Amino acid sequence: MPTILTLYEIPEEYAKQIREIAPDYELKSVPVKEVTPEQIREADILVGWNRKMEQAALESDNLKWIQSWSAGVDYFPMDQLEEKKVLLTNAGGVHAIPISEHIFAVLLAMSRNLHGNIRSQVHGKWDKGGLYGEISGLTMAIVGTGHIGRATARIAKAFGMHTIGVRHSGDPEEHIDDMYKTDGIEQAFSKADVVVNILPLTDETHHFFNKDSFGYMKKGTVFINVGRGPSVDTDALIEALDSGKLSSAALDVFEKEPLPEDHPLWKREDVIITPHAAGNTDHYDVRAAEIFVDNLKAFVKGETLPRNLVDYSRKY
Known part of the structure; x- marks a missing residue:
């Protein structure tokens, strides 16, 4: 069974929607600090990012899409992801x-x-x-x-x-x-x-x-x-x-x-x-989950992801 691996806590109402939208996928949640390279390599869809797991993601034959939990994506290995045809979406709008x-x-x-x-x-x-x-x-x-x-x-x-x-x-x-x-x-x-x-x-x-x-x-x-x-x-x-x-x-x-x-x-x-805290908000996870759910609806239908699809040629 293909896997959606999320490194952040998805609010339960959105986790339920994810299961309904993608019933053929297993939804796994592992804290970003605890995720292993093996779990990254097994994921088909990755929600969140851990820079220490970059090599595992690039080695994966399964990974098709990464939903960043941040708006900025300059720290992603974009050239390699583009070469592997991995889609990348960000959390633009959350902030x-x-x-x-x-x-x-x-x-x-x-x-x-x-x-x-x-x-x-x-x-x-x-x-x-x-x-x-x-x-x-x-x-x-x-x-x-x-x-x-x-x-x-x-x-x-x-x-x-x-x-x-x-x-x-x-x-x-x-x-x-x-x-x-x-x-x-x-x-x-x-x-x-x-x-x-x-x-x-x-x-x-x-x-x-x-x-x-x-x-x-x-x-x-x-x-x-x-x-x-x-x-x-x-x-x-x-x-x-x-x-x-x-x-x-x-x-x-x-x-x-x-x-x-x-x-x-x-x-x-x-x-x-201020310590890179301008975007912090107690509404963050809900807004980011909304973006992922909207994109997931299109992904399972084989359609173009509608929200925040990163243009690798422009690097954002």
Whole structure:
């Protein structure tokens, strides 16, 4: 009997649906930290991923489809999976609500000096210093206008912000006032008060934010990174903060994770650091399971998977 092996806990209501949709498959659940190479090699459909099991997956003659439990898939061996004709789908869309809310949590914190107030609270210090601004009327440039970017733009408009989008195609998008292609960032960044990075990691986006990119921004720009750590040149980011080109930065992802304890970013009062947690939510498993169930319905019929099928040529 073919096997669906899930490395994450599928809510029971969705496990029941899976059994009904694919009655000819055995549904096995093994915690990601306990799965063995043999179990990976035996699976026909793999839900989740364990990098330590990569070799076993590539050795498998059974594996036909991997449903990633994350939106980012840059750590998958895509060339080898494509060669083996293994389908790969991601969990894009799961993070739209938590990450867009996180973006505004840190933006409002920086605008209203909450990060400064919290530091003062820790030291029992009554300090009314610092800058207190407003985000209404500001211009936000959103780099990467997929699920998360669209949700972010919608919230920005509710706050009375002007929105700029940057995407590879340059195609228009709801809630985005002005859209630019990626080769138009000089003009886009020069207009923005806030720049939000939501890029996936590909060969083209590695160090997309570099000395030149930060140089296009106007003095005092706020930078928020919830995309991929290596899409930002950390040295160039620090230089932009030191020069005042950036007034502050909120960083959830980094080139090296965990961020080393002795890294200079930790001690900066103009930076808010979160530990790659922007996408965390107690609704995660349900939303990811919904994506898998929708795809499974098509898979058992031999149809094209309708949700989040990774294009190996684009690496996302």
